[in-house]
Amino acid sequence: xxxxxxxxxxxxxxxxxxxxxxxxxxxxxxxxxxxxxxxxxxxxxxxxxxxxxxxxxxxxxxxxxxxxxxxxxxxxxxxxxxxxxxxxxxxxxxxxxxxxxxxxxxxxx
Numbered sequence: 215x216x217x218x219x220x221x222x223x224x225x226x227x228x229x230x231x232x233x234x235x236x237x238x239x240x241x242x243x244x245x246x247x248x249x250x251x252x253x254x255x256x257x258x259x260x261x262x263x264x265x266x267x268x269x270x271x272x273x274x275x276x277x278x279x280x281x282x283x284x285x286x287x288x289x290x291x292x293x294x295x296x297x298x299x300x301x302x303x304x305x306x307x308x309x310x311x312x313x314x315x316x317x318x319x320x321x322x323x
Contacts, residue, residue: 257261260292271323272323275321275322275323276323279320279321280323282319282320283317286316286317286318291312298312298313298316299312301316
């Protein structure tokens, strides 16, 4: 609901100036709607929608991480594999631990 109260900050068109009445109305409308959602029965529907949205986003991030893992394993050919094995030997790690340390960017969820 925070985004509803912040929507007015993006509606300050220079052509509406110098009083910006339209922008003030938009900002106040967002604030009133956010207040109604937080105190009224609409908040329950919003929370259900928000939970569904977050579940979908989380599943997308999990899927992207799996794709990143698959691509890294596919790229582990001769030269890269030798480098990881050498690093594991020098650091006293197993090959699997060295692979885990080599992982690049991952999405947090």
